[in-house]
Amino acid sequence: MKRRWALAPCAQHGNPLHRPLEICQLLTSCCIVATFAGSTGPRFSAEFMRPVFLTLLLLCASLSCAQTRLEDGGHEIQLWTGGGHSVSGGVSNTGVWNAGLRYGWILSRPHGPGFLEGRFEYAVDAVPLFLIFQPANAAFGAGINPLILKWNFATRGRVVPYFELSGGTLFTNHDVPLGTSRVNFTSGVALGTHFLRDRCNWSVELRYMHISNAGLSSINPGINTVQLRVGLGKIYSRLASGKH
Secondary structure: OHHHHHHHHHHHHOOHHHHHHHHHHHHHHHHHHHHHHHOOOHHHHHHHHHHHHHHHHHHHHHOOOOOOOOOOOOEEEEEEEEEEEEOOOOOOOOEEEEEEEEEEEEOOOOEOOHHHOEEEEEEEEEEEEEEEEOOOOEEEEEEEEEEEEEEEEOOOOOEEEEEEEEEEEEEEOOOOOOOOOOEEEEEEEEEEEEEEOOOOEEEEEEEEEEEEOOOOOOOOOOEEEEEEEEEEEEEEOHHHHHHO
16 A cells, blocks of 8 residues: 555656656647748748657757756757747737757856856757748748857756847748848847756746848848747756767
């Protein structure tokens, strides 16, 4: 009777090791639906969906490893997704949703005065899914953010706030905004928090993103958006990275 009672909590709440994988599977399903919804046709969807789907599966498998704390020399890998809406200062009535993969390098030990003390991180984002919901159409695209400068504030607990600046390029199948260009540049600033856990870490952030073609088209009204983004990933310590 005692053994059966001891196993009851696991049976009731499920194995905690499975939760990151279940979440990744849910995000993967959402990506597949978004691919079909934003594409120009079934052929385009099938060709684009296959590599994206395989990439997400490989990432989900990697998240089953143990998580370590933020430290200099460590590496970060993350699957993230977010969305939001346009604000004043550009084209209005426009919604966005995007998802991507991040790889980051924690480059420094804690530096800075007082509460500003933190670690500097450089990261790169691959963005295979980017949807822009315009009044005239829904544009589907992909991009890359090669410049991400991140400051992880030094804390002693499991909650780690951060501040981030980013820049990248976006390619779409329709003009964004309508009548301008299919090639745009993205710049953003974000304020968020990591929640470190035993097997993985969560992040939640509020992001301001500006989208414009930087003069590639004679018309360049731009789109300013405010987005809410969530991420699921892990941080490899310097020692773990050396073993690999």
